Amino acid sequence: MHAPLVIDIAGPLLTADDRRRLAHPLVGGVILFDRNWESREQLTELCTRMHRLRPDLLICVDHEGGRVQRFRAGGFTHLPPMRALGQLWMRDAMRAQEAATACGYVLAAELRACGVDLSFTPVLDLDWGRSAVIGERALHGDARVVAVLARCLMLGLLQAGMGNCGKHFPGHGWARADSHTHAPADRRGLAAILSADAAPYGWLATALTAVMPAHVIYPRVDARPAGFSARWLQDILRGQLGFGGAIFSDDLSMAGARQLDGRELDHTEAALAALQAGCDLALLCNQSLNGGAALDALIDGLAQAQITGRWQPSQASEARRRALLPRQSAHYWESLMRQPRYLHALTLLP
Numbered sequence: 297m298h299a300p301l302v303i304d305i306a307g308p309l310l311t312a313d314d315r316r317r318l319a320h321p322l323v324g325g326v327i328l329f330d331r332n333w334e335s336r337e338q339l340t341e342l343c344t345r346m347h348r349l350r351p352d353l354l355i356c357v358d359h360e361g362g363r364v365q366r367f368r369a370g371g372f373t374h375l376p377p378m379r380a381l382g383q384l385w386m387r388d389a390m391r392a393q394e395a396a397t398a399c400g401y402v403l404a405a406e407l408r409a410c411g412v413d414l415s416f417t418p419v420l421d422l423d424w425g426r427s428a429v430i431g432e433r434a435l436h437g438d439a440r441v442v443a444v445l446a447r448c449l450m451l452g453l454l455q456a457g458m459g460n461c462g463k464h465f466p467g468h469g470w471a472r473a474d475s476h477t478h479a480p481a482d483r484r485g486l487a488a489i490l491s492a493d494a495a496p497y498g499w500l501a502t503a504l505t506a507v508m509p510a511h512v513i514y515p516r517v518d519a520r521p522a523g524f525s526a527r528w529l530q531d532i533l534r535g536q537l538g539f540g541g542a543i544f545s546d547d548l549s550m551a552g553a554r555q556l557d558g559r560e561l562d563h564t565e566a567a568l569a570a571l572q573a574g575c576d577l578a579l580l581c582n583q584s585l586n587g588g589a590a591l592d593a594l595i596d597g598l599a600q601a602q603i604t605g606r607w608q609p610s611q612a613s614e615a616r617r618r619a620l621l622p623r624q625s626a627h628y629w630e631s632l633m634r635q636p637r638y639l640h641a642l643t644l645l646p
Contacts (some may be wrong), residue, residue, distance in 0.1 A: 298609030299324030299617065300577050301567070301598065302356060302544065303591050306584040308334045310345055313588055318350055322598055324617050325354035327581055328412065329366060336370030336410060336629065343411025354620055359407060359415040361399060362432055367410075371629070373402050373642065378419055380646045381445050382436035393448045398644035400452020405638055408456055408626035415453075416461045416508060416544070418446040420496045421469035430469050443496040450503055455637070457624040461544060462500065464510035465533060466522060467493025471512045479521070480512045489514065490532075498537040505620055506542040507533065509575075511550055520573070524556055524566075529574030542616035545570040547581040549590075563590055564597030568607055576613035 302325035305314045317323055326346060333339055343355055357366050362377025381399065385392035400418075407415060420442055421427070423434035435442045450460045466489050471480035482489070490498075497507065509523040522528040523545050533539050548566045556569055567578035583590035601607040632638050 297321045298611065298614040299352075300571055300575075300609075300613060301325070301595065302327055302354070302577050302579045303594075304329060304581050304584045305332060306588065308332055308338055308342065310342065310349075314584070315349060317584075317588070317591055317595065318346060318353060320595055322595055322602075324352075324577060324614075325356055325579075327579065328355065328357045329582070333367055333369075336367075336372070339367065339370075339412075340410045340629070347411060352618065352621065354617060355411060355413045357407065357412050357415055358417075359403060359412075360417045360419060360433060361403065364433060367407075371633075372406055373645070375399055375403055376646050377432035378435045378445075379423065379432040381449075382423065382434070382441060384646045385436065385441055385445065392445060392646075395644050395646045396445045396448035397452040397455075398641035399646075400449040401455050401641045402452075402638065402645065404453040404456035404458035405627065405632055405635075405641075406629075408458060408622065409629045409632045411626075413622055414459055414461065414506075414620055416463060417453075418449045418460060418462060419464075420446055420462045420500075421464060421467055422493050424469045427469050427471060434469055439492050439495040443499045446496060447500060447503060450500070452641070457622045457626060459505035459620045459622075460503075461506035461508055462497060462504045463508035464512070464522075464546060465494065465497055465507050466490070466510070466514070466528060468510040468512055469493060471510075480510075482512055482514050483516060484514070485516045486514075489517070490536075494532075494537070497533065497539060501538040501540070504539060504541055506544055506616075507539060508544045508546050508579075509533075511546050520556060523575065524569045524573045526573045534574070540616075542576045542613070542620055543574060544577045545575045545579050547579050549581050549583060562597075563594045564601070567594060567598060568601055571607060576610070576616050 301323045361375030419433045421430045423437040435445045471482045518525040518527045
């Protein structure tokens with residue numbers, strides 16, 4: 297059964313409503329936020345309970361380093377913003393590659409020690425100095441440097457048994473508006489975007505295990521935002537650039553996410569549009585609060601769409617989702633704290 301929905305939970309403990317939703321066959325993942333944290337021990341128990349409920353559930357988090365790092369207490373290493381790796385590159389390129397691998401390993405090893413399966417990283421957006429929402433999250437302004445450092449970061453993730461998710465395809469660094477609150481537009485042509493912002497996706501196509509498209513409209517390529525665009529996702533990302541992994545929608549609760557063909561979609565319509573365009577997984581965040589009616593409506597709406605034939609599950613999409621689940625065991629936290637590779641990696645962080 298294809299389980300394309302990635303949803304959130306309200307707090308640090310599973311409620312009866314959380315369990316009911318996570319057990320639904322259309323739900324394939326959960327995304328964690330600051331509100332799901334009280335302590336490292338609590339986080340580990342929460343993940344254990346979710347995996348016990350659904351062994352195939354993909355537990356995800358936005359944990360990049362810098363200002364986007366959900367867990368910072370309880371022994372978690374404060375990771376640098378990714379721009380720090382690009383700045384190090386300008387001084388010592390070899391040292392920067394070593395540091396990027398170390399960042400990936402520490403990030404993934406600590407999360408996996410607590411039961412988290414996947415972090416939505418690396419950011420592949422270019423640092424054009426235009427986008428405040430990207431800013432220091434970007435590695436560098438040169439696509440070649442971004443690709444090299446991202447590959448090193450992804451190697452570190454892999455060494456700890458974690459996949460990766462490149463974002464935000466084909467690039468959010470040029471658009472000034474924040475897609476959390478607006479519908480950004482990038483008015484450059486396809487050739488300019490492919491030669492710069494989207495170039496890392498082609499160079500990394502065989503190493504990326506997942507990609508998240510941008511809630512940005514590129515009107516000279518398609519009138520639809522990239523996450524709702526078959527042209528971007530199927531023709532360009534899969535067909536032209538050769539990417540074969542999973543495609544996550546970005547958060548469908550964002551203001552820039554549901555503007556399509558001149559109207560605002562509800563969550564079910566947005567999820568259907570994303571899945572029909574080529575996304576394998578539809579992500580809806582921060583809707584479990586105040587009872588979670590929006591999550592129930594999305595689950596029921598997608599189930600109804602399946603019954604009526606508006607949406608059909610995809611075995612290929614489900615295989616790509618399951619491929620993101622870790623295949624090697626993780627160190628327990630106490631064991632990780634004594635592990636030579638981890639201790640050495642800490643010394644290499646910028």
